[in-house]
Amino acid sequence: MLGFKPGDVQLYKTALSHRSVREGADENNERLEFLGDAVLSAIIAHFLFMKYPYKDEGFLTEMRSKMVNRQKLNEIAVRMGLKKITIYNKLDTALKKSQIFGNTLEALIGAVYLDKGYKKTQQWVEQYIISNHMFTDELESIEINIKNKLYGWANKNGKSLTFVIVNESMEGGRRLFTIGATIDGEVIAQAKGFNKKDASQLAAFKAVENLGL
């Protein structure tokens, strides 16, 4: 799975240990997940920065959120085989179906980073995660369908979906909109953008993620 020999084996053991079997903050993988999440985000930012030299920050932000959302990471983790080696309470059937494996993957990235440093982690993530599992060309076109998907889900479940302006402020001389996706009047996700289209698109993505669709 790693393609290299781990140095500090204990780090990797911690990365694979879910809190359902290790209570202590220094024993389970949640701290490494916090670290790995941030490192992954930086690596993806760099990757996108280089891949799309003329795209603006709004596009880069949206692409990243498509690449590293919770559901996507969980799928990748399962495909990489992390479900088989994560140590968790298997009697808890809710855990089995939950998205803890994406968290394990982030923790593993945190472990690789502490063990081997940033540059090695970057190479590993680019080869084993991005190029094997994240198809940016496909992701570029997803945005067209995401609102439709959400409207379809709402319709099917007899829910009312609307997008509302949660907040409007000025930033750097531009109007910054916060758009919320609401289901039956309750905000389930929100996102910011310098125009309403971008913000509502991103809110739709987050809504789909939050709903686990």
Place this chain on the structure above:
Amino acid sequence: MLGFKPGDVQLYKTALSHRSVREGADENNERLEFLGDAVLSAIIAHFLFMKYPYKDEGFLTEMRSKMVNRQKLNEIAVRMGLKKITIYNKLDTALKKSQIFGNTLEALIGAVYLDKGYKKTQQWVEQYIISNHMFTDELESIEINIKNKLYGWANKNGKSLTFVIVNESMEGGRRLFTIGATIDGEVIAQAKGFNKKDASQLAAFKAVENLGL
């Protein structure tokens, strides 16, 4: 300001160029800001991970949001002298008072990262930003007062402040709460946490940030 000699000078020029004077996505600092924001986040995550070996992920997340919120970064940028060298439309008086300098600082971090690599950026951020401007010991105790600050502001301005549960879901076998801070019934900030206290604390922080208090 840097303490080292820049390699690729053009990168730093771009980092200092606000979109009010450079329209093109490849000419102004917004793409570098996107990159620098992510790199800074990873560096702070690593710093906190090492500094607090027994604190859980909730604590680390909260500390980071105190260290890198928009207002804080803007203050640091101004103290570092970035206001004087940022290239922006000075006829736009709104810009002068806005928080574009924090964005410039993030863009500068992005430029250092591309020019010198992660490790050098990490050293520079730790020395010139964290240890000079971010006092973690003070920040640890701020949380006690943040809700009071928000209630004080609401009271003074005749607004009604409440914290509401925006969403409740299961993650990894635990209940995950999304708490929203609302002003006169409008959600102005929200945050997630595995208990309501953490989530509402974090929502209060974001609210203070969004309101620019």
